[in-house]
Amino acid sequence: MSPRQANFSPYVPRPATLVRKERLSDMVSLFAFEPDDGRSLAHKPGQFIMLSMYGVGEAPFSISSPPRRQSVEFEIAVRNIGTVTNALHELEVGQKVGVRGPHGTFFPVQVFMGKDTLFVAGGLGYIPLRSLLHYQLRHRDEFGRIIVLVGTRNPQERIFTDQIAELAARSDVEVYETVDVPDAGWKGNVGVITTLLPQIRSLQPDNTYVAMVGPPVMYKFVIADCQKMGIPAGNIYVSLERKMKCGLGKCGHCQINGVSACIDGPVFKYTEIQTLKEAV
Amino acid sequence: MTAYTVYMEQLGPLLAEWSRRMGVFVPVQIQEALYDFVPWSEHEEIAWDYDVAYNSIKRHFFPPRENLIRFDAAACTATPVFEAPDQLLFGVHPYDLKAVNQLDQIMEGGAPDQNYMRRREKTVIFALQPQRVAATAFWGSMGSGHVDIGFDLFWTKISPNAFYVEVGSPRGEELLLACGDLPEATLAEREAARRERTRILAEARGQGLKYPWEETPRLLARNWDSKLWRHKARRCLSCGSCVLVCPTCYCFEVREEMDVDMKGGTRFREWDGCMLPSFALVAGDHNFRGQALERYRHRYFRKGKYIYDKIGELGCVGCGRCVRACTAGIANPMAVYNELWEAEQHES
Amino acid sequence: MAKKPKIAFFDFAGCEGDQLQIANLEETLLDVLGHVEIGEFREVRTGGKGPYDIAFVEGSITMPKDEERLKAIRAESKTLVALGACATIGGINCMKNFLGPGVYRPEVYGDRARWYETYDARPLRAVVPVDAEIHGCPIDRDEFLRVTKELLLGKKPWLPDYPVCVECKMAGNVCRYEFGELCLGIITRAGCKATCVTEGARCWGCRGLAPHANMDAARYVMEDRAGRSRLEVQDLMRMYLGYTSTTL
Numbered sequence: 103m104s105p106r107q108a109n110f111s112p113y114v115p116r117p118a119t120l121v122r123k124e125r126l127s128d129m130v131s132l133f134a135f136e137p138d139d140g141r142s143l144a145h146k147p148g149q150f151i152m153l154s155m156y157g158v159g160e161a162p163f164s165i166s167s168p169p170r171r172q173s174v175e176f177e178i179a180v181r182n183i184g185t186v187t188n189a190l191h192e193l194e195v196g197q198k199v200g201v202r203g204p205h206g207t208f209f210p211v212q213v214f215m216g217k218d219t220l221f222v223a224g225g226l227g228y229i230p231l232r233s234l235l236h237y238q239l240r241h242r243d244e245f246g247r248i249i250v251l252v253g254t255r256n257p258q259e260r261i262f263t264d265q266i267a268e269l270a271a272r273s274d275v276e277v278y279e280t281v282d283v284p285d286a287g288w289k290g291n292v293g294v295i296t297t298l299l300p301q302i303r304s305l306q307p308d309n310t311y312v313a314m315v316g317p318p319v320m321y322k323f324v325i326a327d328c329q330k331m332g333i334p335a336g337n338i339y340v341s342l343e344r345k346m347k348c349g350l351g352k353c354g355h356c357q358i359n360g361v362s363a364c365i366d367g368p369v370f371k372y373t374e375i376q377t378l379k380e381a382v
Numbered sequence: 383m384t385a386y387t388v389y390m391e392q393l394g395p396l397l398a399e400w401s402r403r404m405g406v407f408v409p410v411q412i413q414e415a416l417y418d419f420v421p422w423s424e425h426e427e428i429a430w431d432y433d434v435a436y437n438s439i440k441r442h443f444f445p446p447r448e449n450l451i452r453f454d455a456a457a458c459t460a461t462p463v464f465e466a467p468d469q470l471l472f473g474v475h476p477y478d479l480k481a482v483n484q485l486d487q488i489m490e491g492g493a494p495d496q497n498y499m500r501r502r503e504k505t506v507i508f509a510l511q512p513q514r515v516a517a518t519a520f521w522g523s524m525g526s527g528h529v530d531i532g533f534d535l536f537w538t539k540i541s542p543n544a545f546y547v548e549v550g551s552p553r554g555e556e557l558l559l560a561c562g563d564l565p566e567a568t569l570a571e572r573e574a575a576r577r578e579r580t581r582i583l584a585e586a587r588g589q590g591l592k593y594p595w596e597e598t599p600r601l602l603a604r605n606w607d608s609k610l611w612r613h614k615a616r617r618c619l620s621c622g623s624c625v626l627v628c629p630t631c632y633c634f635e636v637r638e639e640m641d642v643d644m645k646g647g648t649r650f651r652e653w654d655g656c657m658l659p660s661f662a663l664v665a666g667d668h669n670f671r672g673q674a675l676e677r678y679r680h681r682y683f684r685k686g687k688y689i690y691d692k693i694g695e696l697g698c699v700g701c702g703r704c705v706r707a708c709t710a711g712i713a714n715p716m717a718v719y720n721e722l723w724e725a726e727q728h729e730s
Numbered sequence: 731m732a733k734k735p736k737i738a739f740f741d742f743a744g745c746e747g748d749q750l751q752i753a754n755l756e757e758t759l760l761d762v763l764g765h766v767e768i769g770e771f772r773e774v775r776t777g778g779k780g781p782y783d784i785a786f787v788e789g790s791i792t793m794p795k796d797e798e799r800l801k802a803i804r805a806e807s808k809t810l811v812a813l814g815a816c817a818t819i820g821g822i823n824c825m826k827n828f829l830g831p832g833v834y835r836p837e838v839y840g841d842r843a844r845w846y847e848t849y850d851a852r853p854l855r856a857v858v859p860v861d862a863e864i865h866g867c868p869i870d871r872d873e874f875l876r877v878t879k880e881l882l883l884g885k886k887p888w889l890p891d892y893p894v895c896v897e898c899k900m901a902g903n904v905c906r907y908e909f910g911e912l913c914l915g916i917i918t919r920a921g922c923k924a925t926c927v928t929e930g931a932r933c934w935g936c937r938g939l940a941p942h943a944n945m946d947a948a949r950y951v952m953e954d955r956a957g958r959s960r961l962e963v964q965d966l967m968r969m970y971l972g973y974t975s976t977t978l
Contacts, residue, residue: 109462112495114460157640160636187665198458350492355635357662357688360692379606436902620942644765644882659891709955
């Protein structure tokens with residue numbers, strides 16, 4: 103039966119139930135959902151969903167959990183800054199939302215296999231990168247070095263602090279963290295995220311793939327520094343946030359010059375977008 | 383290709399028959415020198431020689447506001463909403479039809495937009511050879527003077543009381559013969575239609591680009607940093623008129639409203655446009671095109687390059703509606719592209 | 731909804747036309763009112779005391795003593811909504827501001843001007859923080875319903891930030907400038923469904939300036955392109971848009 107005969111519309115979400123909710127910082131919480139129809143999202147790292155709080159609206163969220171075979175549960179982490187996110191933060195376990203997706207491109211896991219991965223997570227960028235990172239940790243043998251750079255505006259805005267501390271304690275993961283503005287208790291690095299790059303020991307540029315997500319201002323500086331270190335442009339993957347609205351490449355809001363971030367992205371190989379004036 | 387001859391006096395019964403089956407829309411004069419499509423009735427006088435319809439016909443399959451889903455907020459369930467009335471647009475000019483064909487490609491590509499597709503499938507299009515060229519139009523130079531696909535019938539007025547009617551689809555032919563058989567067109571009539579087309583195309587080519595339209599994408603690629611964008615955008619009201627009247631623009635916003643009982647609700651889409659200030663604004667107040675200059679430039683790149691990069695034709699068909707709709711007089715793709723072209727000629 | 735939110739209506743200098751619009755909703759109003767408890771409503775009933783979940787306040791502030799009352803309402807209200815042009819943008823009351831108190835006070839009160847303490851008219855937000863605005867003169871009933879529903883949902887009410895031109899294009903209207911007429915739709919915040927132009931009139935600007943209104947471009951359109959005099963343009967703009975930092 104074709105989708106048409108099934109009265110199909112790509113604008114109809116399917117229901118999912120909140121199964122877990124966890125506070126990550128003052129403003130950010132983690133939400134775990136299970137689709138009510140028992141069908142997995144079958145997402146890949148870097149993809150996003152459109153989440154509906156009926157009556158309030160629909161908004162895009164990166165999937166933060168890695169692909170899993172044994173469970174249909176998926177996680178998003180959300181900063182409470184808008185109408186939909188406000189409503190989401192009031193949601194209680196057992197209550198439902200609507201979900202469309204997964205949408206968009208993803209980090210090509212196969213390409214990263216056997217190579218070193220440099221994760222560059224600025225601010226909330228850790229949320230989508232966590233999907234790829236946790237996938238690699240689950241299949242640790244298939245990947246080379248895992249280097250994780252985490253930059254946050256200030257210590258209060260750090261998220262997934264326990265998980266990052268666990269990572270830092272592992273011998274097979276290298277974690278570097280920094281904050282732009284420290285507080286009295288902060289003992290780590292201070293400065294923007296590019297200040298971490300020179301600290302990485304004996305990086306092999308040709309064998310290193312970069313996965314980068316952060317605030318709009320971050321990309322061009324990190325990309326420039328990565329290239330200075332000798333990492334080929336084709337090894338750099340970025341995920342670009344725009345105003346995804348329909349998720350289908352129709353509504354026009356997420357356009358970066360001539361490409362739609364929702365279907366041609368959000369994950370781009372840098373060489374695909376380096377000539378686009380509006381990209382980074 | 384099959385073609386028939388239809389005489390003016392045969393049209394009345396045909397229109398009456400068609401309007402029994404579906405909503406029929408025809409171009410009429412709505413005010414002094416202004417034309418638009420309106421529902422047909424026997425009292426309407428069809429403006430066979432209209433120059434351009436004030437509103438683009440996209441509203442017939444991409445309405446300004448359209449419901450997408452109905453939802454139950456408590457149960458968190460949703461069902462699609464489809465509305466697709468049978469309709470006939472009689473008198474569509476080739477440049478407008480080219481715009482429809484373009485919308486079809488974009489709405490069907492990737493994940494097909496079912497709301498658009500269903501309306502489109504229920505829409506019969508009878509194209510009409512223009513007899514006049516609007517003062518603001520430049521379709522003759524944009525490759526939009528002629529279109530081979532997308533019509534169910536193509537009408538050319540070959541004498542004060544006769545049309546040469548080319549069949550584009552079985553559905554069109556069936557409607558044409560709904561009141562009985564018609565004579566097939568003669569070679570002489572075919573020749574008369576060809577002459578009429580040649581005449582109007584020659585007239586249309588008189589106003590337009592000063593270079594071949596295929597050069598536009600490359601011209602723009604060289605002119606991202608042109609001073610023209612800032613110069614023109616100073617006068618931009620960011621009112622969106624140019625994109626909203628554009629027959630190839632399809633950007634939309636999605637919103638929703640609860641019913642008065644606060645239980646169910648409707649999610650709908652509404653026309654939006656890249657020229658409006660908060661079009662690219664994301665949560666956290668970052669605006670990816672915060673300046674009028676950036677929005678203004680985006681529109682010309684979209685019309686002249688981005689759409690071309692996607693489907694191999696320009697996103698501007700040269701209808702000239704934006705030229706007219708822009709109260710500040712800055713929205714004119716032909717003038718913008720020509721200015722960029724001429725500036726380059728002076729440099730070299 | 732466990733407990734019904736308590737709402738109230740208050741008015742300052744204005745014609746109470748907006749509350750009349752709400753009363754005119756009749757059956758639909760009763761449906762919405764099923765979700766709320768009414769505190770005060772001049773046009774429907776009187777009496778009742780705070781605190782309120784939502785206070786709808788109509789009219790502009792024209793006397794120093796209005797400020798005290800408005801501040802008291804603000805203190806008693808979780809959400810304060812400005813209702814109608816007088817409350818949101820100052821409205822036509824601000825026309826007097828261009829005259830100055832030395833002129834308008836004797837003009838209105840004659841030799842008793844000293845008895846009445848009035849000052850330049852201003853919108854609510856000039857005195858207290860305002861949480862939401864329902865623009866228009868008068869307000870659009872559908873917009874009132876929508877905003878009320880959105881507030882009951884805890885949602886920030888949607889308010890277009892683009893000009894009326896957008897809604898004219900949606901309606902398929904013929905632009906007033908086709909005939910060289912003046913129309914403030916090019917700078918006025920949309921949300922009225924372009925109702926005046928749709929009905930054959932022009933936009934008077936009752937919903938206030940759109941946040942990104944390009945005044946220089948608007949003057950160019952009205953004076954240079956439409957060929958209207960500076961004075962005519964000024965008169966039109968001063969009718970509703972009087973309370974602004976822009977020179978009119």
